[in-house]
Amino acid sequence: MPRVLLAALLTLAVVAGCADRPAQADGKLNVVTAFYPLQFLSERIGGDTVTVTNLTKPGAEPHDVELNPRQVADVADAGLAVYLNGFQPAVDTAVAQEAKDRAFDVASVVELLPYTEKSEEPEGGSRDPHVWLDPVRFSTIAGALGEKMAAADPANAAAYRAKAQELQTQLQSLNQEYAKSLASCQRHELVTSHSAFNYLATRYGLTQVGITGISPEAEPSPQRLAAVAEQARETGTTTIFFETLVSPKVAETIAREVGAKTAVLDPLEGLTDTSSDYFTVMRANLAALTEALGCTS
Template identity: 35%
Template sequence: MTVALCSIMMLIVSACGSNSGSSSQGKISEDKFNVVTSFYPIYEFTKAIGGDDVNVINLLPTGVEPHDWTPRSQDIVNTSKAGLFLYNGAGLEAWVPNFLKGLDKDSNVKAVEVSAGIHLIDSEEEEHTHEGEEHDDHAHENEQHEDDGHNHGSIDPHTWVSPKSALVMAENIKNSLVEADPEHKTGYEERYGELKQQLEDLDTKFTEQLSKVSQKEIVVSHQAFGYLARDYGLTQHSIMGLSPDAEPTGQDIVKLAKLVKEEGIRYIFFEELVSDKLAKTLASEAGVETMVLNPVEGLTKEQLENGDNYFTLMEKNLQNLITALQ
């Protein structure tokens, strides 16, 4: 245990390196309504709803993890010229307040927090509940957070990972487009209806298939699956915190290894945009295997080339969860 633990702690620094991207994806169009999005899921939903009526620029470059990314000067220039700036909120993009202050004074861009209306999870309350009570699959269904959703530290920002929350986000995006560009309302409404149906179908699959699994505990590399766990009756245990550079302690690792063995957990989940070294070392220590569980924070270059999207990645997540939990 001592040697393995030392190896884990030596890996923490290398596992939590910074990701930085060079530039955003897209340029301002003179012929269409311009929308700037902060990261991939919002970009995909906006493209689906906007169709040919909008030009969508995604700030986060391909293959970059969003938690430690910051915008560049060109991003400020593009956003100043756009009609809408759509960001997740709930503390994901800590750079937003200063970013908005840096926009051109004559800019007419409207900033919209697309997680508005979702019952946000306070990770500290969640942790205390798990420590002090027996597990209840629905213990957090009614948790709400009434503050403004900006950079609260303990608030879980990973709303989009649950199809139920993604439905709220999609509706917020549609409403924002209709309000900002009413000329194309009919198209926005029609395409939103198609996206809504896709998300509802995905929600139904998660609900039906995860209700049948015998195991309910998942161990993940970083604490990105709180909404998915809450909405589909699972409990997540993470190696790192809400941000993938939140370092675990030696005690955290020992506790997790013990949990894995006691609960009969067979897989440690890792994700593509964050180093898998900690997950693999913990899996080795506990004598189990690793498997991908994707928080869909962005696409890798390979996924982009393969035509993957939010739905294909979430379908893969569901299949991997079933494999690990049945």
Template identity: 45%
Template sequence: MTFRRTAAPTAALTVCALLGACGAPSPEKSGTGGTDGKPSVVVGFYPLQYAAERIGGDRIHVTNLTRPGGEPHDAELTPKDVAAVADADLAVHEKGMQPALDDAVAAENPDKAFDVATVAQLDAPVPEPVADLGGDGHDHAHGDEHAHEEGHEEGHEGHDHAHEGEGHEGEEKGHEGHSHDHGTVDPHFWLDPVRYEAVAAALTERLSQVDPEGKATYEANLADLRRDLEAVDAEYEKGLEKCRSTTLVTGHAAFGYLAARYGLTQAAISGLSPESEPDPARLAAVADYVRKHDVSTIYAETLTSPAVAETVARETGARTAVLDPIEGLTKDGTDYLGLMRSNLATLRTGQGCS
């Protein structure tokens, strides 16, 4: 903007002096939290937003860097987004999920970053192909097959299943930079409400460090969220206890933690990347697997094309249904809990559960 030298600025400056405005810094501005002094929390995608908002309530300001309807994996940051990361009191991300955000956090605000991968126990390396489609269907590709048998018997204290010994060693190796990228480790921890609860608890601790005066509020809100997550966990446990089929054929490998938690076997048509295109040989192998295991439903997903699932369904006579990986909201009036329950209803129908 170009200012011309006239007599007008003198009058303007007088008004500014009287009103205390015109170029004065915003009072109590805290990062992206605006002028209300609330701690500003920047998150990478919807499940992190939901947890932060449930725990923080009205005490914090949350900015989600993935736009509604957008695919988190492909999110690119604008200069405004990068500035939000730099100004944030807390930047919550999952290293390996969104490389652009990882880079921004490392460059702009590493001291105020919280990588949820360090507590989500992402112990699920995903080989390619995701399941041995020529096998007996019990290749729990996510290496967590004893979760269902042991985890619930021991209670939620024992939900660190499969992490004692080899799990923590793997965590130390994997999360040191999560350098094995999104293509080899399943990042969708929030589809297992028990893992999600662990992340929420750790987020509560970080928020309490940022805003010690809000600690009691954050802990009370966590208790409410924990009750909700435990209720959803119990609903899944009961709802998927007796199903005609325990083979879960999905478009891509987003549901491994959910499958392992509730005694299902995930067989994904594609790998972890939603954009990966299976070759004809892979499609033929999946079709044979579906016929062999008497699979009646192939699951497509929101935010991605259903073409691959529809192709396998046509070849096998199966029907298609849609599961939501809950990476982002696709319609108004829904939230994490509602989407988890909607997925459960879809699974109970598709898997023939009673």
């Protein structure tokens, strides 16, 4: 075969490959998500007509995730890349370089709260990324994601929109459960090892007291530990919360200091139990909160 003809055929193959990027060989929309809550939304809205690849492995802490070459290639091949800009720098870079025209930044459709927790963490003035812990904001993201999927795969647009609406109804019901259960509580201070719960606290009239800042790996200073312990005593805190993906030692230190117990409050950054999902974890969190705060519905 003449070289000119061969080169022309190869060029056509590349163009055809790019044109088919939004779907795999089986015809499903190829969706790449940055971390678990966005994987959850994509799978629930996409159903059987999408294939979802999550860039943060189960049980991994997503804040400082690094991508290997295979994962960068997954982003490049995505029909839709779903991420939260500013949360995971490696993902932000991969999306900007490989999928800028096929990306959905969930922060573009909801207002992000400023990070206000008083600690020594360098990014203390940044935006708080943990928006999925507010079911109302998460519902807004679900609706927008349904529209993004509909635009990326018009043949299944009606199904995406219907499933997004169904999911939004479920999230609104979850919001009502939280609002009712947390409406009357003896205590309103939420002492946590990781400052991940400001969206939840703001939505339901609670006050977050974080031992560490936005990053769960940050080490609190002795001054910060002393300040949190003093506040816990003043407010009669009975429970110090820790999360599933990091060590409970900091929470245990405060608990011993003030005579409180510890319990899990899951920020839902990643699942450790594959039999659970967003709704089961959020309801487990609600049960833990109502007990710790002395709530009566």
